[in-house]
Amino acid sequence: MDTVTEKLQTQFPEAIVAIYEFRGDTTVTVKPEQLVAVCQFLRDDPETSFKYLSAVSGVDYYPASPRFAAVYHLYSHQYKKRFALKAFCANDEVPVLPSVVPVWSTADWHEREAYDLVGIKFSGHPDLRRILTPPECEGYYPLRKDYPQEGY
Amino acid sequence: MNSAELAPSTETMLLNLGPQHPSTHGVLRVWLELDGEVIVNADPDIGYLHRGIEKMCENRTYHQCLPLTDRLDYLAGTANNFGFVLAVEKLLGVEVPKRAQYIRVLLAELTRISSHLFWLGTHGHDLGAMTPLFFAFREREELMDLFEMVWGGRLFPCYLRIGGLAADLPEGFVEKAWDFVKKFPERIKDYHNLLTKNRIWIARTKDVGVLTKEEALDWGWSGPMARGSGVDWDIRRDTPYSSYQDFDFKIPLGTNGDTYDRYLVRMEEMVQSNLICRQVLEKMPSGDINVNDPTVILPPKEKVYNTIEGLINHFLLIEKGITPPKGEIYQAIEAPKGELGFYIISDGSPHPFRVKVRGPSFVNLSPTKVLAKGRLLSDLIALIGTMDIVLADVDR
Numbered sequence: 083m084d085t086v087t088e089k090l091q092t093q094f095p096e097a098i099v100a101i102y103e104f105r106g107d108t109t110v111t112v113k114p115e116q117l118v119a120v121c122q123f124l125r126d127d128p129e130t131s132f133k134y135l136s137a138v139s140g141v142d143y144y145p146a147s148p149r150f151a152a153v154y155h156l157y158s159h160q161y162k163k164r165f166a167l168k169a170f171c172a173n174d175e176v177p178v179l180p181s182v183v184p185v186w187s188t189a190d191w192h193e194r195e196a197y198d199l200v201g202i203k204f205s206g207h208p209d210l211r212r213i214l215t216p217p218e219c220e221g222y223y224p225l226r227k228d229y230p231q232e233g234y
Numbered sequence: 235m236n237s238a239e240l241a242p243s244t245e246t247m248l249l250n251l252g253p254q255h256p257s258t259h260g261v262l263r264v265w266l267e268l269d270g271e272v273i274v275n276a277d278p279d280i281g282y283l284h285r286g287i288e289k290m291c292e293n294r295t296y297h298q299c300l301p302l303t304d305r306l307d308y309l310a311g312t313a314n315n316f317g318f319v320l321a322v323e324k325l326l327g328v329e330v331p332k333r334a335q336y337i338r339v340l341l342a343e344l345t346r347i348s349s350h351l352f353w354l355g356t357h358g359h360d361l362g363a364m365t366p367l368f369f370a371f372r373e374r375e376e377l378m379d380l381f382e383m384v385w386g387g388r389l390f391p392c393y394l395r396i397g398g399l400a401a402d403l404p405e406g407f408v409e410k411a412w413d414f415v416k417k418f419p420e421r422i423k424d425y426h427n428l429l430t431k432n433r434i435w436i437a438r439t440k441d442v443g444v445l446t447k448e449e450a451l452d453w454g455w456s457g458p459m460a461r462g463s464g465v466d467w468d469i470r471r472d473t474p475y476s477s478y479q480d481f482d483f484k485i486p487l488g489t490n491g492d493t494y495d496r497y498l499v500r501m502e503e504m505v506q507s508n509l510i511c512r513q514v515l516e517k518m519p520s521g522d523i524n525v526n527d528p529t530v531i532l533p534p535k536e537k538v539y540n541t542i543e544g545l546i547n548h549f550l551l552i553e554k555g556i557t558p559p560k561g562e563i564y565q566a567i568e569a570p571k572g573e574l575g576f577y578i579i580s581d582g583s584p585h586p587f588r589v590k591v592r593g594p595s596f597v598n599l600s601p602t603k604v605l606a607k608g609r610l611l612s613d614l615i616a617l618i619g620t621m622d623i624v625l626a627d628v629d630r
Contacts, residue, residue, distance in 0.1 A: 104561040105324050133451045136566065137592035139577050155564050155577065155592070159451070159465070162472045166564060188454030191600040199288070214281035214629055224289050225588075231293040 084108055086130050086165050094120055099170075109153070109166040114179050117169045121185045124156065124165070132156040132165060135182070138192035140200030144227035150177035150202050152193075171202060181207040199225040246274050253282050257360045257615045260625030264602070264614065273614060276606035278599055283629040291589040295555030296322050296396055299589065304390040306574075306593060307627035310349040312341045313569040315394040320475055321565035321576035322396045325558040328530060334398050334523040335477040340411070340514040341384065341393070343507040347418070348377040349570035349622075350504050354425060357497070357619035361438045366428050373421050376414055383407050396556065397531040398524030408515060415511045422505060429497070439493040443605045443617045446491055453601040457572025457594055458503060459621065462488035462496030469568040481513045493620040500622075530556055555584035571595055571622050595627035 087101055087110055097116035102109045112120050124132040136155040143149055148170040156165045171177035181204040182189045193204040194213040201223035204210055212219065223229060249266040252258040261282035267275040287306065291299045303314040316338055323330065330338075351370040358366030378388045383404050385393040393400050429435045445453065450463035460467060468485045470478040486502035488495030524531045528547040537544030560582040566575040572594030579588040598621045606614050 102562075105327060105563050107563050109562065133448075135454060136564075136573060136575055137577065137590065137597075139588070139590035141579065141588050141590075153562075153577065153590075155575065157566075159467050159472075164473075164564065164566075186454070187452045188597060188600060191596065195596075212281075214284040216281070224286055229289075231289065 086110075086124070086163070089127070089130060090120065090124075093123060107164065107166065109168050111151075111168040111170065114169045114172060117167070118180050118182060118185065120167065121154070121182050124167075125185055130158060130165075131160040132158045134159060135186040135188050135192070136164075138182075138189060138196055140196030140202050140225065142200055142226045147174055148172065149174040150200060152179055152196055152202055154182065177202045178205055179203075180205055181210075183207055199223060201226060251614070253279075258618060258625075259356065259623055262599075262618070262623070262625055262628070264618075266611070266614075268611065271611050273606045273609055273611060276603050276614060278602050280596075280599070280625070280628050283625045285630065287630045288589050288591060291586055293585065295584050296558070296586065297551075297555060299586065300394075300396070301390070301392045303591075304392055305626060306591060306630060307349075307569065307571060307595065307624045308389055309352050309624055310345045310570045311389060311391040312338075312345040312393065313349075313567065313574060315391060316342050316476075317565065317567045317569065317574045317576050319394045319396050320567060321563060321578050322556075322558065324563050324565050325561060325578055325580055326396075326530060326556070327559075328397055328525045328527060330398050330476075330525055331522045332477065332519045333521045336514050336518050337399060337403060337523065338394060338476050339478065339481070340511055340518075341381075341391075343510045343514070344377055344380065344411070344414075346507045346570040347504050347511075348374050348381075350500050350507075351377070353500060353619075353622040357622070358429060358435075360615050360619045361435065363429065363432070363435060366425060369421075369424050369428065373414075373418065380407065380410055380414060383410065395524070395531065397527060398522075402523050408518070411511065412515055415508055415515065418508050419505060422501065425501065430501075436494060438612075438616055439497060439620070441490070442493040442609070442613050443620055444490065444492045445601065445605070449601075450491065453604075454597040455572070455601075456597065457568065457570070458496055458499045459572060459598050461486065462499045463491030464489055469566055469573060473566075475565075475567060480517065481510045483507075483510050493616050496620050557582065557584050566592070569594055571624070571627070572598060591630055593627040593630060595621070595623040595625075596630075599623050599628055 097112045100111040124130045134157040136157050139153045141151045150171040151168050154167040193207055196202050197210055198212040198214050247268045249268055251264040253261040253263040263279040265277040265279055287302050303318040304311045306314045351374040355367035355370035385391045445463050447464045450460045450465055464487050483506045486499045488499050532551055533544040533547045538548045558580045562579040564577045566573050575592030577590035578586050581587040605617055
């Protein structure tokens, strides 16, 4: 197990839901309530130093439940290391996650994109609007699995 | 002095820049609130070129996704293919032979030069310098001829394959590539002569669009944008892929984090890319170009026609496609414009469950409102130029 995961386990023992390793990538699933605290810790702790958020991916795991998740791809320039955090939305009908814009400014557009395409609402986001599709598309989230792939 | 303090206070005016405007590099619309010529608020409105590539991937086999990635950053098609095939290969757990890795690096670096030449020409043109466009496109045209030899087209390569390449390099390519590599350093001097000490150029680019090192990381800048601010980070050097560790190259860094520094960084990057091309051509190993795995790569035609195993392999790959194991991976490469990442979730079927494209242009564009605030309208044009955005990569 890598050092970041160990560090998280000692620091946030009750926040970790699952640890997943595949082909050298580590993904740690955390509880949404603890997400911002975990992100803040990973950014500021000198032994992890994840100053950089590469991307936020919204995922729809339909038909599984919990259905919606956001994956945060982090990078540490100091340790040349990648790491992924995942948080599942508690509610399948109205998926909500806390915004990490206070931690990384770049999350602004990434979260807007996840909201636009997957429909995850980020509470605390300063300006949560659709970004790629037109504003009148209210209620349509193209990257959801129940949105038809062609011929709509 | 801040230009906002100089301007008289009047009622603000709303102005649309784009989506149809030559300096927005495609279909970018910037919603501007202006106080005279000073920008009070700039809000980029993107999505005019959203084609739903991520959604389309979910309905296709991995091989069928490959031509879609050509259309992300269309000025650097091979870089997009490169990122995608590396991601799928990581998912599959295969590594292509050394020769294929070297050829990929060669084409990726030539693509970087071609992409930077396009940036140089258009950026100069946006700021009123006509000649760099003609000079840069002169060399770009030679690169396009080289590319045409390899994949038969100019913009959309689709030459890399999951597990290797579509074909080996054509006859005569190496000689022509050597010609280009040898004469290119001389050509770069031409561009420097035109711009580097040009007073108008310096006045338009110095202290425009400044982000400090910390701010650049906070806003997710990568590639030449981050290096212009002094972030010593290059994915090719720090987390090498495809044999980049075999080559020596320097990472140019800026100090002020302004448009002029990013100009110098990109100019030096072209020199370094050319150096990598030279090393690849010198060290090019011989051997296979495809992995020896019938579940990944199509069998050669003589096997398909003459053996039953070859025929079955061919049909399985064409009809069903490759089936990576269940899992999720993130793979990033150093594309000409910054970090290009692919996050792929596989559910074990021949179709990806989810493909997320982390396009560098999308992220590089995001701090526009911070950078443009309080600046003159004409600085915004310099900003859009220095971000080197391709709207197909922003909107996907």
